[in-house]
Amino acid sequence: MPHRSEKRRMEESERESASAGRKSGQQRVLLVTGVSGAGKSTALDVLEDLGWETIDNFPVRLLKRLLSRPDGEHGNLAIGFDSRTRGFVPAKIIDIVKDLSRQEDLLVSTLFIDCSSGELERRYNETRRRHPMAQGSPVQEGIRAERELMEPLRRWADMVVDTTDFSTNDLQQHIRELFAAEADQPMTVTVSSFGFARGMPPLADLVFDMRFLDNPHWVDELREQTGLDPAVGEHIEKDAGFAPAFSQIRDLLDTLLPRYQAQGKSYVHIAFGCTGGRHRSVFTAERMAQALRHAGFSPTVRHRNLGSRATDAVEGMKR
CATH class of the missing domain: 3.40.50.300 (P-loop containing nucleotide triphosphate hydrolases)
Structure with missing residues:
Protein backbone atom coordinates (compact mmCIF):
# COMPACT_ATOMS: atom_id res chain seq x y z
CA MET A 1 0.00 0.00 0.00
CA ALA A 180 -19.65 15.48 -8.86
CA ALA A 181 -20.36 18.36 -11.23
CA GLU A 182 -18.18 21.33 -10.34
CA ALA A 183 -19.48 24.26 -12.31
CA ASP A 184 -21.70 26.57 -10.26
CA GLN A 185 -22.19 23.87 -7.64
CA PRO A 186 -21.76 24.51 -3.90
CA MET A 187 -19.07 22.58 -2.09
CA THR A 188 -20.37 19.34 -0.63
CA VAL A 189 -19.64 19.01 3.09
CA THR A 190 -19.95 15.75 5.02
CA VAL A 191 -19.72 15.62 8.82
CA SER A 192 -19.29 12.13 10.22
CA SER A 193 -18.66 10.30 13.48
CA PHE A 194 -16.65 7.10 13.95
CA GLY A 195 -14.97 4.95 16.57
CA PHE A 196 -11.17 4.73 16.60
CA ALA A 197 -11.48 1.19 17.97
CA ARG A 198 -13.24 0.24 14.74
CA GLY A 199 -10.74 1.83 12.36
CA MET A 200 -10.00 5.25 10.90
CA PRO A 201 -12.18 6.62 8.07
CA PRO A 202 -9.91 6.35 5.00
CA LEU A 203 -11.24 9.40 3.13
CA ALA A 204 -11.62 12.10 5.78
CA ASP A 205 -10.02 15.46 5.02
CA LEU A 206 -10.12 16.67 8.64
CA VAL A 207 -10.19 14.38 11.69
CA PHE A 208 -10.84 15.57 15.25
CA ASP A 209 -10.26 13.28 18.24
CA MET A 210 -12.89 13.75 20.97
CA ARG A 211 -11.52 11.10 23.34
CA PHE A 212 -10.32 13.81 25.76
CA LEU A 213 -13.95 14.23 26.89
CA ASP A 214 -15.48 12.22 29.74
CA ASN A 215 -16.86 8.99 28.28
CA PRO A 216 -20.64 8.45 28.78
CA HIS A 217 -20.13 4.72 28.26
CA TRP A 218 -19.02 4.42 31.86
CA VAL A 219 -22.25 5.93 33.18
CA ASP A 220 -24.66 3.02 33.59
CA GLU A 221 -27.82 4.85 32.56
CA LEU A 222 -26.10 6.32 29.45
CA ARG A 223 -24.24 3.25 28.19
CA GLU A 224 -27.02 1.98 25.90
CA GLN A 225 -27.94 5.48 24.74
CA THR A 226 -26.09 7.41 22.02
CA GLY A 227 -25.00 10.94 21.22
CA LEU A 228 -28.43 11.52 19.69
CA ASP A 229 -30.08 11.22 23.12
CA PRO A 230 -30.48 14.44 25.17
CA ALA A 231 -29.12 12.89 28.37
CA VAL A 232 -25.86 11.96 26.67
CA GLY A 233 -25.56 15.45 25.19
CA GLU A 234 -26.08 17.04 28.60
CA HIS A 235 -23.37 14.80 30.08
CA ILE A 236 -20.87 15.76 27.38
CA GLU A 237 -21.62 19.48 27.63
CA LYS A 238 -20.95 19.38 31.38
CA ASP A 239 -17.33 18.44 30.62
CA ALA A 240 -15.31 21.64 31.04
CA GLY A 241 -13.25 20.79 27.96
CA PHE A 242 -16.14 20.57 25.54
CA ALA A 243 -17.17 24.20 25.03
CA PRO A 244 -13.69 25.70 24.39
CA ALA A 245 -12.66 22.81 22.12
CA PHE A 246 -15.89 22.96 20.14
CA SER A 247 -15.55 26.70 19.74
CA GLN A 248 -11.97 26.41 18.47
CA ILE A 249 -12.85 23.66 16.00
CA ARG A 250 -15.82 25.68 14.73
CA ASP A 251 -13.61 28.75 14.27
CA LEU A 252 -11.07 26.65 12.38
CA LEU A 253 -13.76 25.32 10.05
CA ASP A 254 -15.14 28.83 9.56
CA THR A 255 -11.67 29.75 8.29
CA LEU A 256 -10.90 26.64 6.24
CA LEU A 257 -14.15 25.86 4.44
CA PRO A 258 -14.45 29.16 2.51
CA ARG A 259 -10.80 28.82 1.49
CA TYR A 260 -11.32 25.25 0.32
CA GLN A 261 -14.27 26.46 -1.72
CA ALA A 262 -12.25 29.31 -3.22
CA GLN A 263 -9.61 26.80 -4.30
CA GLY A 264 -12.24 24.80 -6.19
CA LYS A 265 -12.45 21.87 -3.78
CA SER A 266 -15.80 20.22 -4.43
CA TYR A 267 -15.98 17.86 -1.44
CA VAL A 268 -14.86 18.12 2.20
CA HIS A 269 -15.27 15.33 4.78
CA ILE A 270 -14.96 16.35 8.45
CA ALA A 271 -14.79 13.39 10.84
CA PHE A 272 -15.13 13.32 14.63
CA GLY A 273 -13.85 10.26 16.45
CA CYS A 274 -14.20 8.79 19.91
CA THR A 275 -13.41 5.32 21.20
CA GLY A 276 -16.52 3.40 20.15
CA GLY A 277 -18.16 5.93 17.84
CA ARG A 278 -21.50 6.03 19.70
CA HIS A 279 -21.45 8.94 22.16
CA ARG A 280 -18.93 11.80 22.10
CA SER A 281 -18.23 11.79 18.39
CA VAL A 282 -21.92 11.50 17.48
CA PHE A 283 -22.96 14.41 19.69
CA THR A 284 -20.12 16.63 18.47
CA ALA A 285 -20.78 15.82 14.80
CA GLU A 286 -24.45 16.72 15.20
CA ARG A 287 -23.65 19.98 16.97
CA MET A 288 -21.02 20.91 14.38
CA ALA A 289 -23.37 20.18 11.49
CA GLN A 290 -25.89 22.52 13.11
CA ALA A 291 -23.23 25.24 13.44
CA LEU A 292 -22.22 24.81 9.80
CA ARG A 293 -25.83 25.18 8.67
CA HIS A 294 -25.96 28.49 10.51
CA ALA A 295 -22.78 29.46 8.64
CA GLY A 296 -24.47 28.84 5.28
CA PHE A 297 -23.37 25.29 4.46
CA SER A 298 -25.62 22.27 3.95
CA PRO A 299 -23.69 19.38 5.48
CA THR A 300 -24.64 15.73 5.20
CA VAL A 301 -24.29 13.85 8.51
CA ARG A 302 -23.17 10.22 8.74
CA HIS A 303 -22.66 8.13 11.89
CA ARG A 304 -20.56 5.13 10.91
CA ASN A 305 -20.69 3.19 14.18
CA LEU A 306 -23.93 4.40 15.71
CA GLY A 307 -25.52 0.97 15.43
CA SER A 308 -22.55 -0.89 16.90
CA ARG A 309 -22.94 -2.76 20.16
CA ALA A 310 -21.78 -1.00 23.32
CA THR A 311 -19.09 -3.18 24.93
CA ASP A 312 -16.44 -2.58 27.58
CA ALA A 313 -13.91 -4.45 25.41
CA VAL A 314 -14.22 -1.81 22.68
CA GLU A 315 -14.21 1.14 25.08
CA GLY A 316 -11.08 -0.12 26.84
CA MET A 317 -10.08 1.03 30.30
CA LYS A 318 -12.35 3.39 32.17
CA ARG A 319 -11.29 6.96 31.59
Missing part, protein backbone atom coordinates in the same frame (compact mmCIF):
# COMPACT_ATOMS: atom_id res chain seq x y z
CA PRO A 2 1.27 3.52 -0.76
CA HIS A 3 2.53 5.85 1.97
CA ARG A 4 -0.17 8.26 3.27
CA SER A 5 1.41 11.31 1.52
CA GLU A 6 1.79 9.34 -1.70
CA LYS A 7 -1.81 8.21 -1.43
CA ARG A 8 -2.91 11.81 -1.03
CA ARG A 9 -0.96 12.78 -4.20
CA MET A 10 -2.64 9.92 -6.06
CA GLU A 11 -6.07 11.10 -4.95
CA GLU A 12 -5.33 14.67 -6.09
CA SER A 13 -4.19 13.32 -9.46
CA GLU A 14 -7.43 11.34 -9.75
CA ARG A 15 -9.46 14.46 -9.05
CA GLU A 16 -7.59 16.44 -11.70
CA SER A 17 -8.19 13.70 -14.27
CA ALA A 18 -11.85 13.35 -13.35
CA SER A 19 -12.52 17.10 -13.49
CA ALA A 20 -10.71 17.74 -16.78
CA GLY A 21 -12.66 20.36 -18.69
CA ARG A 22 -14.35 19.66 -21.98
CA LYS A 23 -14.87 21.82 -25.03
CA SER A 24 -18.32 23.01 -26.01
CA GLY A 25 -20.19 20.24 -27.83
CA GLN A 26 -17.99 17.45 -26.51
CA GLN A 27 -19.55 14.40 -24.92
CA ARG A 28 -17.89 13.10 -21.77
CA VAL A 29 -17.41 9.32 -21.97
CA LEU A 30 -16.02 7.41 -18.99
CA LEU A 31 -15.05 3.76 -19.38
CA VAL A 32 -15.33 1.98 -16.02
CA THR A 33 -13.52 -1.32 -15.63
CA GLY A 34 -11.50 -3.26 -13.07
CA VAL A 35 -11.07 -6.59 -11.36
CA SER A 36 -14.19 -8.51 -10.37
CA GLY A 37 -15.33 -7.74 -6.83
CA ALA A 38 -13.47 -4.43 -6.58
CA GLY A 39 -16.56 -2.22 -6.86
CA LYS A 40 -17.27 -1.41 -10.52
CA SER A 41 -21.04 -1.80 -10.11
CA THR A 42 -21.01 0.48 -7.06
CA ALA A 43 -19.10 3.13 -9.01
CA LEU A 44 -21.61 2.97 -11.86
CA ASP A 45 -24.53 3.27 -9.43
CA VAL A 46 -23.05 6.46 -7.96
CA LEU A 47 -22.39 7.92 -11.41
CA GLU A 48 -26.04 7.25 -12.30
CA ASP A 49 -27.09 9.07 -9.12
CA LEU A 50 -24.91 12.00 -10.27
CA GLY A 51 -26.84 12.23 -13.52
CA TRP A 52 -24.64 10.17 -15.83
CA GLU A 53 -26.15 7.78 -18.34
CA THR A 54 -24.72 4.38 -17.43
CA ILE A 55 -24.42 1.07 -19.30
CA ASP A 56 -22.87 -2.02 -17.73
CA ASN A 57 -21.32 -5.08 -19.42
CA PHE A 58 -21.40 -3.34 -22.79
CA PRO A 59 -19.62 -5.13 -25.70
CA VAL A 60 -16.67 -2.78 -26.20
CA ARG A 61 -16.37 -3.68 -29.90
CA LEU A 62 -19.66 -1.79 -30.39
CA LEU A 63 -18.40 1.44 -28.78
CA LYS A 64 -17.91 3.26 -32.07
CA ARG A 65 -21.43 2.41 -33.17
CA LEU A 66 -22.86 3.53 -29.82
CA LEU A 67 -21.09 6.88 -29.98
CA SER A 68 -21.93 7.60 -33.62
CA ARG A 69 -24.59 10.17 -32.84
CA PRO A 70 -25.53 13.45 -34.54
CA ASP A 71 -23.47 16.46 -33.49
CA GLY A 72 -24.65 18.43 -30.49
CA GLU A 73 -24.55 18.51 -26.71
CA HIS A 74 -24.80 15.16 -24.96
CA GLY A 75 -24.95 14.10 -21.34
CA ASN A 76 -22.15 12.31 -19.54
CA LEU A 77 -21.97 8.63 -20.44
CA ALA A 78 -20.34 5.92 -18.26
CA ILE A 79 -19.79 2.48 -19.80
CA GLY A 80 -18.88 -0.49 -17.62
CA PHE A 81 -17.09 -3.59 -18.82
CA ASP A 82 -14.76 -6.23 -17.40
CA SER A 83 -13.32 -9.67 -18.10
CA ARG A 84 -16.84 -11.16 -18.36
CA THR A 85 -17.83 -8.82 -21.21
CA ARG A 86 -18.19 -10.52 -24.58
CA GLY A 87 -15.20 -9.93 -26.85
CA PHE A 88 -12.99 -8.71 -24.00
CA VAL A 89 -9.43 -8.31 -25.34
CA PRO A 90 -7.52 -5.51 -23.54
CA ALA A 91 -5.18 -4.67 -26.44
CA LYS A 92 -8.11 -4.29 -28.84
CA ILE A 93 -10.04 -2.21 -26.32
CA ILE A 94 -7.11 0.18 -25.94
CA ASP A 95 -6.87 0.56 -29.73
CA ILE A 96 -10.60 1.28 -30.00
CA VAL A 97 -10.45 3.91 -27.27
CA LYS A 98 -7.38 5.53 -28.82
CA ASP A 99 -9.33 5.94 -32.06
CA LEU A 100 -12.32 7.39 -30.21
CA SER A 101 -10.07 9.83 -28.33
CA ARG A 102 -9.06 11.39 -31.65
CA GLN A 103 -12.65 12.52 -32.25
CA GLU A 104 -13.04 16.19 -31.38
CA ASP A 105 -16.63 15.70 -30.23
CA LEU A 106 -15.65 13.17 -27.53
CA LEU A 107 -13.74 13.45 -24.26
CA VAL A 108 -12.88 9.84 -23.36
CA SER A 109 -11.24 8.68 -20.12
CA THR A 110 -10.87 5.37 -18.29
CA LEU A 111 -11.41 4.53 -14.61
CA PHE A 112 -9.95 1.26 -13.28
CA ILE A 113 -11.32 -0.08 -9.97
CA ASP A 114 -8.64 -2.21 -8.28
CA CYS A 115 -8.32 -4.11 -5.01
CA SER A 116 -5.67 -6.28 -3.37
CA SER A 117 -5.88 -10.01 -4.07
CA GLY A 118 -6.16 -10.84 -0.37
CA GLU A 119 -9.14 -8.52 0.11
CA LEU A 120 -10.81 -9.84 -3.05
CA GLU A 121 -10.43 -13.39 -1.74
CA ARG A 122 -11.97 -12.35 1.58
CA ARG A 123 -14.93 -10.72 -0.19
CA TYR A 124 -15.62 -13.75 -2.37
CA ASN A 125 -15.35 -16.15 0.56
CA GLU A 126 -17.61 -13.96 2.67
CA THR A 127 -20.33 -13.66 0.03
CA ARG A 128 -19.84 -17.24 -1.28
CA ARG A 129 -19.98 -15.91 -4.83
CA ARG A 130 -18.12 -17.75 -7.57
CA HIS A 131 -15.27 -15.84 -9.19
CA PRO A 132 -16.00 -15.53 -12.95
CA MET A 133 -12.55 -16.85 -13.91
CA ALA A 134 -12.20 -19.58 -11.30
CA GLN A 135 -13.81 -22.24 -13.54
CA GLY A 136 -14.10 -24.72 -10.70
CA SER A 137 -10.63 -23.84 -9.37
CA PRO A 138 -9.89 -22.09 -6.05
CA VAL A 139 -10.85 -18.42 -5.97
CA GLN A 140 -7.16 -17.44 -5.68
CA GLU A 141 -6.47 -18.86 -9.14
CA GLY A 142 -9.36 -16.96 -10.68
CA ILE A 143 -8.17 -13.71 -9.10
CA ARG A 144 -4.61 -14.31 -10.31
CA ALA A 145 -5.73 -15.09 -13.86
CA GLU A 146 -8.00 -12.06 -14.09
CA ARG A 147 -5.35 -9.70 -12.68
CA GLU A 148 -2.89 -10.86 -15.32
CA LEU A 149 -5.51 -10.36 -18.04
CA MET A 150 -6.50 -6.89 -16.80
CA GLU A 151 -3.00 -5.53 -16.16
CA PRO A 152 -2.64 -3.77 -19.56
CA LEU A 153 -5.85 -1.83 -18.90
CA ARG A 154 -4.74 -0.95 -15.38
CA ARG A 155 -1.45 0.47 -16.66
CA TRP A 156 -3.21 2.41 -19.39
CA ALA A 157 -6.14 3.82 -17.36
CA ASP A 158 -6.33 7.55 -16.63
CA MET A 159 -7.50 6.91 -13.07
CA VAL A 160 -6.96 3.95 -10.73
CA VAL A 161 -9.02 3.69 -7.52
CA ASP A 162 -7.84 1.06 -5.03
CA THR A 163 -10.75 -0.11 -2.86
CA THR A 164 -8.74 -2.45 -0.59
CA ASP A 165 -9.39 -0.33 2.51
CA PHE A 166 -12.77 1.02 1.39
CA SER A 167 -16.20 0.11 2.64
CA THR A 168 -19.04 0.44 0.13
CA ASN A 169 -19.84 3.85 1.61
CA ASP A 170 -16.20 4.92 1.28
CA LEU A 171 -16.17 4.02 -2.41
CA GLN A 172 -19.47 5.81 -3.01
CA GLN A 173 -18.09 8.89 -1.30
CA HIS A 174 -14.87 8.80 -3.31
CA ILE A 175 -16.67 8.50 -6.65
CA ARG A 176 -18.90 11.43 -5.72
CA GLU A 177 -15.84 13.48 -4.86
CA LEU A 178 -14.18 12.64 -8.16
CA PHE A 179 -17.12 13.14 -10.47
Whole structure:
Protein backbone atom coordinates (compact mmCIF):
# COMPACT_ATOMS: atom_id res chain seq x y z
CA MET A 1 0.00 0.00 0.00
CA PRO A 2 1.27 3.52 -0.76
CA HIS A 3 2.53 5.85 1.97
CA ARG A 4 -0.17 8.26 3.27
CA SER A 5 1.41 11.31 1.52
CA GLU A 6 1.79 9.34 -1.70
CA LYS A 7 -1.81 8.21 -1.43
CA ARG A 8 -2.91 11.81 -1.03
CA ARG A 9 -0.96 12.78 -4.20
CA MET A 10 -2.64 9.92 -6.06
CA GLU A 11 -6.07 11.10 -4.95
CA GLU A 12 -5.33 14.67 -6.09
CA SER A 13 -4.19 13.32 -9.46
CA GLU A 14 -7.43 11.34 -9.75
CA ARG A 15 -9.46 14.46 -9.05
CA GLU A 16 -7.59 16.44 -11.70
CA SER A 17 -8.19 13.70 -14.27
CA ALA A 18 -11.85 13.35 -13.35
CA SER A 19 -12.52 17.10 -13.49
CA ALA A 20 -10.71 17.74 -16.78
CA GLY A 21 -12.66 20.36 -18.69
CA ARG A 22 -14.35 19.66 -21.98
CA LYS A 23 -14.87 21.82 -25.03
CA SER A 24 -18.32 23.01 -26.01
CA GLY A 25 -20.19 20.24 -27.83
CA GLN A 26 -17.99 17.45 -26.51
CA GLN A 27 -19.55 14.40 -24.92
CA ARG A 28 -17.89 13.10 -21.77
CA VAL A 29 -17.41 9.32 -21.97
CA LEU A 30 -16.02 7.41 -18.99
CA LEU A 31 -15.05 3.76 -19.38
CA VAL A 32 -15.33 1.98 -16.02
CA THR A 33 -13.52 -1.32 -15.63
CA GLY A 34 -11.50 -3.26 -13.07
CA VAL A 35 -11.07 -6.59 -11.36
CA SER A 36 -14.19 -8.51 -10.37
CA GLY A 37 -15.33 -7.74 -6.83
CA ALA A 38 -13.47 -4.43 -6.58
CA GLY A 39 -16.56 -2.22 -6.86
CA LYS A 40 -17.27 -1.41 -10.52
CA SER A 41 -21.04 -1.80 -10.11
CA THR A 42 -21.01 0.48 -7.06
CA ALA A 43 -19.10 3.13 -9.01
CA LEU A 44 -21.61 2.97 -11.86
CA ASP A 45 -24.53 3.27 -9.43
CA VAL A 46 -23.05 6.46 -7.96
CA LEU A 47 -22.39 7.92 -11.41
CA GLU A 48 -26.04 7.25 -12.30
CA ASP A 49 -27.09 9.07 -9.12
CA LEU A 50 -24.91 12.00 -10.27
CA GLY A 51 -26.84 12.23 -13.52
CA TRP A 52 -24.64 10.17 -15.83
CA GLU A 53 -26.15 7.78 -18.34
CA THR A 54 -24.72 4.38 -17.43
CA ILE A 55 -24.42 1.07 -19.30
CA ASP A 56 -22.87 -2.02 -17.73
CA ASN A 57 -21.32 -5.08 -19.42
CA PHE A 58 -21.40 -3.34 -22.79
CA PRO A 59 -19.62 -5.13 -25.70
CA VAL A 60 -16.67 -2.78 -26.20
CA ARG A 61 -16.37 -3.68 -29.90
CA LEU A 62 -19.66 -1.79 -30.39
CA LEU A 63 -18.40 1.44 -28.78
CA LYS A 64 -17.91 3.26 -32.07
CA ARG A 65 -21.43 2.41 -33.17
CA LEU A 66 -22.86 3.53 -29.82
CA LEU A 67 -21.09 6.88 -29.98
CA SER A 68 -21.93 7.60 -33.62
CA ARG A 69 -24.59 10.17 -32.84
CA PRO A 70 -25.53 13.45 -34.54
CA ASP A 71 -23.47 16.46 -33.49
CA GLY A 72 -24.65 18.43 -30.49
CA GLU A 73 -24.55 18.51 -26.71
CA HIS A 74 -24.80 15.16 -24.96
CA GLY A 75 -24.95 14.10 -21.34
CA ASN A 76 -22.15 12.31 -19.54
CA LEU A 77 -21.97 8.63 -20.44
CA ALA A 78 -20.34 5.92 -18.26
CA ILE A 79 -19.79 2.48 -19.80
CA GLY A 80 -18.88 -0.49 -17.62
CA PHE A 81 -17.09 -3.59 -18.82
CA ASP A 82 -14.76 -6.23 -17.40
CA SER A 83 -13.32 -9.67 -18.10
CA ARG A 84 -16.84 -11.16 -18.36
CA THR A 85 -17.83 -8.82 -21.21
CA ARG A 86 -18.19 -10.52 -24.58
CA GLY A 87 -15.20 -9.93 -26.85
CA PHE A 88 -12.99 -8.71 -24.00
CA VAL A 89 -9.43 -8.31 -25.34
CA PRO A 90 -7.52 -5.51 -23.54
CA ALA A 91 -5.18 -4.67 -26.44
CA LYS A 92 -8.11 -4.29 -28.84
CA ILE A 93 -10.04 -2.21 -26.32
CA ILE A 94 -7.11 0.18 -25.94
CA ASP A 95 -6.87 0.56 -29.73
CA ILE A 96 -10.60 1.28 -30.00
CA VAL A 97 -10.45 3.91 -27.27
CA LYS A 98 -7.38 5.53 -28.82
CA ASP A 99 -9.33 5.94 -32.06
CA LEU A 100 -12.32 7.39 -30.21
CA SER A 101 -10.07 9.83 -28.33
CA ARG A 102 -9.06 11.39 -31.65
CA GLN A 103 -12.65 12.52 -32.25
CA GLU A 104 -13.04 16.19 -31.38
CA ASP A 105 -16.63 15.70 -30.23
CA LEU A 106 -15.65 13.17 -27.53
CA LEU A 107 -13.74 13.45 -24.26
CA VAL A 108 -12.88 9.84 -23.36
CA SER A 109 -11.24 8.68 -20.12
CA THR A 110 -10.87 5.37 -18.29
CA LEU A 111 -11.41 4.53 -14.61
CA PHE A 112 -9.95 1.26 -13.28
CA ILE A 113 -11.32 -0.08 -9.97
CA ASP A 114 -8.64 -2.21 -8.28
CA CYS A 115 -8.32 -4.11 -5.01
CA SER A 116 -5.67 -6.28 -3.37
CA SER A 117 -5.88 -10.01 -4.07
CA GLY A 118 -6.16 -10.84 -0.37
CA GLU A 119 -9.14 -8.52 0.11
CA LEU A 120 -10.81 -9.84 -3.05
CA GLU A 121 -10.43 -13.39 -1.74
CA ARG A 122 -11.97 -12.35 1.58
CA ARG A 123 -14.93 -10.72 -0.19
CA TYR A 124 -15.62 -13.75 -2.37
CA ASN A 125 -15.35 -16.15 0.56
CA GLU A 126 -17.61 -13.96 2.67
CA THR A 127 -20.33 -13.66 0.03
CA ARG A 128 -19.84 -17.24 -1.28
CA ARG A 129 -19.98 -15.91 -4.83
CA ARG A 130 -18.12 -17.75 -7.57
CA HIS A 131 -15.27 -15.84 -9.19
CA PRO A 132 -16.00 -15.53 -12.95
CA MET A 133 -12.55 -16.85 -13.91
CA ALA A 134 -12.20 -19.58 -11.30
CA GLN A 135 -13.81 -22.24 -13.54
CA GLY A 136 -14.10 -24.72 -10.70
CA SER A 137 -10.63 -23.84 -9.37
CA PRO A 138 -9.89 -22.09 -6.05
CA VAL A 139 -10.85 -18.42 -5.97
CA GLN A 140 -7.16 -17.44 -5.68
CA GLU A 141 -6.47 -18.86 -9.14
CA GLY A 142 -9.36 -16.96 -10.68
CA ILE A 143 -8.17 -13.71 -9.10
CA ARG A 144 -4.61 -14.31 -10.31
CA ALA A 145 -5.73 -15.09 -13.86
CA GLU A 146 -8.00 -12.06 -14.09
CA ARG A 147 -5.35 -9.70 -12.68
CA GLU A 148 -2.89 -10.86 -15.32
CA LEU A 149 -5.51 -10.36 -18.04
CA MET A 150 -6.50 -6.89 -16.80
CA GLU A 151 -3.00 -5.53 -16.16
CA PRO A 152 -2.64 -3.77 -19.56
CA LEU A 153 -5.85 -1.83 -18.90
CA ARG A 154 -4.74 -0.95 -15.38
CA ARG A 155 -1.45 0.47 -16.66
CA TRP A 156 -3.21 2.41 -19.39
CA ALA A 157 -6.14 3.82 -17.36
CA ASP A 158 -6.33 7.55 -16.63
CA MET A 159 -7.50 6.91 -13.07
CA VAL A 160 -6.96 3.95 -10.73
CA VAL A 161 -9.02 3.69 -7.52
CA ASP A 162 -7.84 1.06 -5.03
CA THR A 163 -10.75 -0.11 -2.86
CA THR A 164 -8.74 -2.45 -0.59
CA ASP A 165 -9.39 -0.33 2.51
CA PHE A 166 -12.77 1.02 1.39
CA SER A 167 -16.20 0.11 2.64
CA THR A 168 -19.04 0.44 0.13
CA ASN A 169 -19.84 3.85 1.61
CA ASP A 170 -16.20 4.92 1.28
CA LEU A 171 -16.17 4.02 -2.41
CA GLN A 172 -19.47 5.81 -3.01
CA GLN A 173 -18.09 8.89 -1.30
CA HIS A 174 -14.87 8.80 -3.31
CA ILE A 175 -16.67 8.50 -6.65
CA ARG A 176 -18.90 11.43 -5.72
CA GLU A 177 -15.84 13.48 -4.86
CA LEU A 178 -14.18 12.64 -8.16
CA PHE A 179 -17.12 13.14 -10.47
CA ALA A 180 -19.65 15.48 -8.86
CA ALA A 181 -20.36 18.36 -11.23
CA GLU A 182 -18.18 21.33 -10.34
CA ALA A 183 -19.48 24.26 -12.31
CA ASP A 184 -21.70 26.57 -10.26
CA GLN A 185 -22.19 23.87 -7.64
CA PRO A 186 -21.76 24.51 -3.90
CA MET A 187 -19.07 22.58 -2.09
CA THR A 188 -20.37 19.34 -0.63
CA VAL A 189 -19.64 19.01 3.09
CA THR A 190 -19.95 15.75 5.02
CA VAL A 191 -19.72 15.62 8.82
CA SER A 192 -19.29 12.13 10.22
CA SER A 193 -18.66 10.30 13.48
CA PHE A 194 -16.65 7.10 13.95
CA GLY A 195 -14.97 4.95 16.57
CA PHE A 196 -11.17 4.73 16.60
CA ALA A 197 -11.48 1.19 17.97
CA ARG A 198 -13.24 0.24 14.74
CA GLY A 199 -10.74 1.83 12.36
CA MET A 200 -10.00 5.25 10.90
CA PRO A 201 -12.18 6.62 8.07
CA PRO A 202 -9.91 6.35 5.00
CA LEU A 203 -11.24 9.40 3.13
CA ALA A 204 -11.62 12.10 5.78
CA ASP A 205 -10.02 15.46 5.02
CA LEU A 206 -10.12 16.67 8.64
CA VAL A 207 -10.19 14.38 11.69
CA PHE A 208 -10.84 15.57 15.25
CA ASP A 209 -10.26 13.28 18.24
CA MET A 210 -12.89 13.75 20.97
CA ARG A 211 -11.52 11.10 23.34
CA PHE A 212 -10.32 13.81 25.76
CA LEU A 213 -13.95 14.23 26.89
CA ASP A 214 -15.48 12.22 29.74
CA ASN A 215 -16.86 8.99 28.28
CA PRO A 216 -20.64 8.45 28.78
CA HIS A 217 -20.13 4.72 28.26
CA TRP A 218 -19.02 4.42 31.86
CA VAL A 219 -22.25 5.93 33.18
CA ASP A 220 -24.66 3.02 33.59
CA GLU A 221 -27.82 4.85 32.56
CA LEU A 222 -26.10 6.32 29.45
CA ARG A 223 -24.24 3.25 28.19
CA GLU A 224 -27.02 1.98 25.90
CA GLN A 225 -27.94 5.48 24.74
CA THR A 226 -26.09 7.41 22.02
CA GLY A 227 -25.00 10.94 21.22
CA LEU A 228 -28.43 11.52 19.69
CA ASP A 229 -30.08 11.22 23.12
CA PRO A 230 -30.48 14.44 25.17
CA ALA A 231 -29.12 12.89 28.37
CA VAL A 232 -25.86 11.96 26.67
CA GLY A 233 -25.56 15.45 25.19
CA GLU A 234 -26.08 17.04 28.60
CA HIS A 235 -23.37 14.80 30.08
CA ILE A 236 -20.87 15.76 27.38
CA GLU A 237 -21.62 19.48 27.63
CA LYS A 238 -20.95 19.38 31.38
CA ASP A 239 -17.33 18.44 30.62
CA ALA A 240 -15.31 21.64 31.04
CA GLY A 241 -13.25 20.79 27.96
CA PHE A 242 -16.14 20.57 25.54
CA ALA A 243 -17.17 24.20 25.03
CA PRO A 244 -13.69 25.70 24.39
CA ALA A 245 -12.66 22.81 22.12
CA PHE A 246 -15.89 22.96 20.14
CA SER A 247 -15.55 26.70 19.74
CA GLN A 248 -11.97 26.41 18.47
CA ILE A 249 -12.85 23.66 16.00
CA ARG A 250 -15.82 25.68 14.73
CA ASP A 251 -13.61 28.75 14.27
CA LEU A 252 -11.07 26.65 12.38
CA LEU A 253 -13.76 25.32 10.05
CA ASP A 254 -15.14 28.83 9.56
CA THR A 255 -11.67 29.75 8.29
CA LEU A 256 -10.90 26.64 6.24
CA LEU A 257 -14.15 25.86 4.44
CA PRO A 258 -14.45 29.16 2.51
CA ARG A 259 -10.80 28.82 1.49
CA TYR A 260 -11.32 25.25 0.32
CA GLN A 261 -14.27 26.46 -1.72
CA ALA A 262 -12.25 29.31 -3.22
CA GLN A 263 -9.61 26.80 -4.30
CA GLY A 264 -12.24 24.80 -6.19
CA LYS A 265 -12.45 21.87 -3.78
CA SER A 266 -15.80 20.22 -4.43
CA TYR A 267 -15.98 17.86 -1.44
CA VAL A 268 -14.86 18.12 2.20
CA HIS A 269 -15.27 15.33 4.78
CA ILE A 270 -14.96 16.35 8.45
CA ALA A 271 -14.79 13.39 10.84
CA PHE A 272 -15.13 13.32 14.63
CA GLY A 273 -13.85 10.26 16.45
CA CYS A 274 -14.20 8.79 19.91
CA THR A 275 -13.41 5.32 21.20
CA GLY A 276 -16.52 3.40 20.15
CA GLY A 277 -18.16 5.93 17.84
CA ARG A 278 -21.50 6.03 19.70
CA HIS A 279 -21.45 8.94 22.16
CA ARG A 280 -18.93 11.80 22.10
CA SER A 281 -18.23 11.79 18.39
CA VAL A 282 -21.92 11.50 17.48
CA PHE A 283 -22.96 14.41 19.69
CA THR A 284 -20.12 16.63 18.47
CA ALA A 285 -20.78 15.82 14.80
CA GLU A 286 -24.45 16.72 15.20
CA ARG A 287 -23.65 19.98 16.97
CA MET A 288 -21.02 20.91 14.38
CA ALA A 289 -23.37 20.18 11.49
CA GLN A 290 -25.89 22.52 13.11
CA ALA A 291 -23.23 25.24 13.44
CA LEU A 292 -22.22 24.81 9.80
CA ARG A 293 -25.83 25.18 8.67
CA HIS A 294 -25.96 28.49 10.51
CA ALA A 295 -22.78 29.46 8.64
CA GLY A 296 -24.47 28.84 5.28
CA PHE A 297 -23.37 25.29 4.46
CA SER A 298 -25.62 22.27 3.95
CA PRO A 299 -23.69 19.38 5.48
CA THR A 300 -24.64 15.73 5.20
CA VAL A 301 -24.29 13.85 8.51
CA ARG A 302 -23.17 10.22 8.74
CA HIS A 303 -22.66 8.13 11.89
CA ARG A 304 -20.56 5.13 10.91
CA ASN A 305 -20.69 3.19 14.18
CA LEU A 306 -23.93 4.40 15.71
CA GLY A 307 -25.52 0.97 15.43
CA SER A 308 -22.55 -0.89 16.90
CA ARG A 309 -22.94 -2.76 20.16
CA ALA A 310 -21.78 -1.00 23.32
CA THR A 311 -19.09 -3.18 24.93
CA ASP A 312 -16.44 -2.58 27.58
CA ALA A 313 -13.91 -4.45 25.41
CA VAL A 314 -14.22 -1.81 22.68
CA GLU A 315 -14.21 1.14 25.08
CA GLY A 316 -11.08 -0.12 26.84
CA MET A 317 -10.08 1.03 30.30
CA LYS A 318 -12.35 3.39 32.17
CA ARG A 319 -11.29 6.96 31.59
